[in-house]
Amino acid sequence: MKYILEVKDLSTAFKLQSGWYPATTDISFSLKPNETLAIVGESGCGKSVTAFSLMGLLPEHGSRIDSGTALFKGEDLLTMPREKLRKIRGSAMTMIFQEPMTSLNPVFTVGSQIAEAVFYHMNVGKAAAKKRALELMDMVKIPDPVNRYDDYPHHLSGGMCQRIMIAMSLACEPDLVFADEPTTALDVTIQAQMLYLLHELKEKQHMSMIFITHDLGVVAHVADRVAVMYAGTIVETASVTDLFANPRHPYTQALLKSIPRLDKDNKDISPIQGMVPSIDNMPEGCRFFDRCERKDQCRSDILPQLMPLKDNPTQLVRCLLCE
Amino acid sequence: MLQYIIKRLLLAIPILLAVVTLVFFVVRMAPGDPAQVILGDSASHESLTALRAELGLDRPVIVQYGEFLGSLVQGDLGNSIIRKQSINSIIADVLPYTVELTLAGVLLGVIIGLPLGVFSAVYRNSLGDYITRIGSLIGLSFPAFYSGILLLLAFSVYLGWFPVISDPDMDNLGERLHMLVLPAINLGLIMMAYVVRSARSSLLETLGEDYIRTAKAKGLPGIIILYKHALKNALIPVITIIGLYIGVLVGNSVLTEIVFNRPGLGKLILSALDERDYNLLQGLMVIYAFLIVLVNLVTDLTYGMVDPRIRKQ
């Protein structure tokens, strides 16, 4: 098995007052075992929507998948029966969310919430599930798991809650973990701990990870490959080294220029001019056209395809100027 | 926990006292005279005056008030003016009927209302949801005496399934339940409507919460997500509603008792009012206010059972 996950031409749409509007368009990427893919982009660009559509977590009403395939270990996540997807979800494929405090159910103990995942997927008794939960809590370095087991989420700090979330997602030794901005809501010091923990666990458990973030700094630390998203499309994918060394899409370039870096002279920092087009007013052609520094050299009416570069076939770019 | 309960009960004392005081003075402002009730229509002025003196009704109101409070502190509600019986025992005689009716009404409302509310929330904007919502709004709008009359006509008179007089022998469980059915449905109707509506809206809110997404991401069966993860959280506003509308329920229990000719506090309060039996009226209002305080307490304690965040405070 070359790829654990192969996504092709995934398009989703959301319903607004006046009709259906595309949220993501023609998303394609693939992921090898043990690989970490970072999906980067501004908020609202469709990162989370992509993850949710693969997990089958899009809201039942007001959203739909228009096209595409997503082969997870050879089976299409998008067309398989719901019940089958449910069984994969939470065991072979799990997700860690952005807000640990609100993502845990406030009326159940944290331990029981971990044990629950074990109970429903691993066909074990309640006692065994509890034992496994305690192991997991130990694994994610929660001190004194036996006493913490019966705590409620509101007793724990955000960092601790996120450890619980991680423990929950690792409960059934998944092959693929979606981490949806898992550190955004946490303090900077805890962010680093959490990234380290995730990395360590990923190595230990031999799993693949899709790491969703808007923070390019984090990307550099955790990812093997990067997919940059803009306005519902992937505009560039590349290995992490290629991307940072040789960004090709004007958006990626602008993005890299917009973040301050400690290791560089920050004189040439510049924000990206203009606004992201809104979902109900998406341009027909290149979605970045209006904001592009090189739009004088280009045309607005053609939507470019995501194409491999001639000089580096592992780096794909959606730009007319790069073809 | 016990400390909390005691504290809450102590806090209720000023309210109870105020209610009692209000009722005490208010009922004595009303025209009417218990002596007249006892002596009948052809009583003479002299005998009325004599009886009033014997009953102690001619003393200054403030003295009567002091006496009333004195015995109230000892848990004694005094004696009925009209019937000379102890009010404690008069109330104790009919209290089971009202408590039984109210509990059955609430239970029925919850047992039927909760699943309906869940259904309505899950299949939101479906035809079923629409019907449930309109239905519950109609249920909410039914004056209790009107729904009672319709129930009585349909099930007692035309179908003949239930007796017209819902005055059961308390020792005969079968009869007791049989006679409870219609009044309980009547009382449960409005409770059901409240529960459906609050369950629906709070469940809808809950279903949008992050932890529900987590539960889905965990791959839990839908039914577990709904009934375990969502419903337990959604229950809190539902409990609030039940507590909040207990006053409405009390009012409806009065009307239900009238329509179904069923003994209970409601009918007692009406005749106490008719007969100007001040003592009985006061006693009943004390009991009502106390019951309402009690229900609020139970509501709060139930929160604790459902929501650990409240429990630990």
Place this chain on the structure above:
Amino acid sequence: MNTIARFKHFGTETYHVFNRNKTSWVGLLLLTILVLLAVLAPVIAPYDPVEQHIIQRLEPPSAEFLLGTDYYGRDVLSRIIWGCRVSFIIGSVSVAIAMFFGTILGSMAGYKGGYFDSFVMGVMDVLMSIPTLLMGLLIVAILGPSQANLIIALALTMIPRFARIARAPTIAAKSKVYVEACQAMGFSDIRILVVHIFPNILGELMVMGSMWMATAVRTEAALSFIGLGVNPPTATLGGMIREGFKDIMSAPWASLYPGLVILVIVFAANLLGDGLRDALDPKLRNEK
């Protein structure tokens, strides 16, 4: 934005959301029809509602008496139309009084805080711990039954509810910067309340107003049913049910039709309240 513009904005916004909710239009329509009937009662009602036709007592519905006659041979339809009028007057006036005093008391309590707040809200708690119907019973028993006394009784039971609604947002708004700024500028408390705090609670007041109007109509009917209603020969819907109940077997029209009309009034008011709430609740507004 100045105050008028704020109200205007509030109005159009509400209208738009309200407009999306079809059922609330049904409520408004029903209510409008009934209000029109009530207002035009002197013109529409086929008979004088108190005119007795002793010979034609408890006649079934016919071309002469569309909904039949009651115990005294009075036209049921005419009495229903006039009864609606009483229901609406009692319902709306009591809610208006309760809203006026409740809002003032509640916002003053929230605004002033301290002992005044504790005292006012304490009194409200006491009033609230007596169930509405029993409170109504007591008051009508003392004051005697009449339209005015019913209104007083109902208003008294509703004042605490409105006071509660008004108090919380006042406390919240009190600490807002612009209110503090107003205080610093020496504006009067009343002005601050009216201009800056009142618009914030207007929405909820409207929702509660229509919901409580429904409750008031229902409670009035219940009191009339118990026999503590408006004095004869005035027609009230609850009173008609009470009068008709003893002939329910032989002349159901005399009590079932008025009951149906109460149901429709209360239902329409609730429907309207629901629609308004959906329209005014920011949470729901964002959802759509």
Place this chain on the structure above:
Amino acid sequence: MITRKSVLGCLVSLLVLAFLVTPGFAENVLRIGTLGSDAISLDPHMSTKTQDKIIFPMIFNGLVRFKPGTADLNSIEADLAESWEVSEDKLVWTFKLRQGVQFHGDYGELTAEDVVFSLNKAAEKTTSSAYKEYSAVKSVEAVDPYTVKITLSEKVPFFLGAVINYHGGFILSKKASEKLGDKAAINPVGTGPFAFVKYQSKRFIELKANDSYFRGKPAIDKITYRYMPDEATRELAFDKDEVDLFYGRREARWVKNQEKKKNIVVDVFGLGELRNLHLNTSIKPLDDIRVRQAIAHAVSREGLVTFIGLEVASAANSVVPAGYLGHSDSAMVYKHDIAKAKELLAQAGFAKGLTIKAVITKVESLRLPMIVIQEQLRLAGITLDLQVVEHSAFHKLIRQNQSSLVLYGASRFPVADVYLSQFFLSSSIVGTPTGITNFSHAKVADDDILKAKTEVDSKNQIALWAAAQDKIQKDVYAIPLFEQYQVWCRKSNLDYGYKLDNSLSNGPLITEKTNFK
């Protein structure tokens, strides 16, 4: 989770069970559905409420009684007394008691002591609401265990009325009253055919047969006397075989509907209750006789009788009920004449109409006709501002001069004196210390009424009463409206054991002979 399920399970199974269980009845139980929501007092000397009056003669006896089913003064027969003698001057009455009469329970044999105790109690202001009837009684003595001698200070119009099985005339057990004290009021002990078993407030009274009743063992074993204040409910309960005998609606239309049903007998009987409209002459403008006459012309007796129905009511021509000793047929009665009424109003200065205020009780038997009167007055240009209040508030308010018009109805012991004295004697004017029910502030007939009380010649006495009635009606202190009879419905197989024409208690007397055929 488990507990919730099991609770639900229990509930469902119990509900199913409830459907299967149907209550069974013991044999020969008489189930009565009566009016009123509760007993007021079970002390027969105290309560005059109809719902209490009906049950007293089942439990108690008097010294004498009307033959069951009658209220004819000539048909008075011995009850607890075996015989009686009266002195020449009609001031000393001697009663010989029946021997061997046992009180219910363990309270032993009835003796003269019990009679002395009971009559003294009946004459005492604080223990009796009938004490006025005994104001002429000088002494009650036990001559021997079976002889009682009563001495009067002056002649009274009809003394046997004070010792009949009615109100103050009921004989109680002295022993029981002393032993039970305050509780005697809810635990009546008498000598009647049925003994008290239990009383459940607002619900019912249960009686059982007094097997050692001196007239023989009653055929009915048990009576449940259930309070059912709502008329529709009583009717429905009868239709569904939940009661055997009930207080019906005193209305012709209703009676006719009932008679169409199978298995039902409707009894319409006396004593009728006379409804008089009292005009309060102490309130303006009713002090003007022209206004009073206008009202008298505006009110239509025939209209009211049509409203209630000929079968159960008849137009009244006197403020004293028909059939009472001393009732007059020739007193002045104003005819229904709206034009005349308007003319009189115009003369009195109310050409544009006038508004008068009145209070009326919630109780239907008075409230419903009052609403008809309201409409009749409206047609003559008189607006009657009617306030409906609780029954006890009604009594309070009409005694405080709060009502211009008082619609009032009553049945009393069938002698004109009782009626005239209570309603039209100046010493009975409400608000005065001796006041009773003289709402109109009538004084005009004082001489005649007082003179009649001690008049020895019965012809003269009757003439005096007739003169009083004429004066009261001519000056319109009260307008006689109609008499309304009692209506009770029974299962057609229920036989009272006598012919029911009249009853002093407003309800059928259940005797030892009453039985299901």
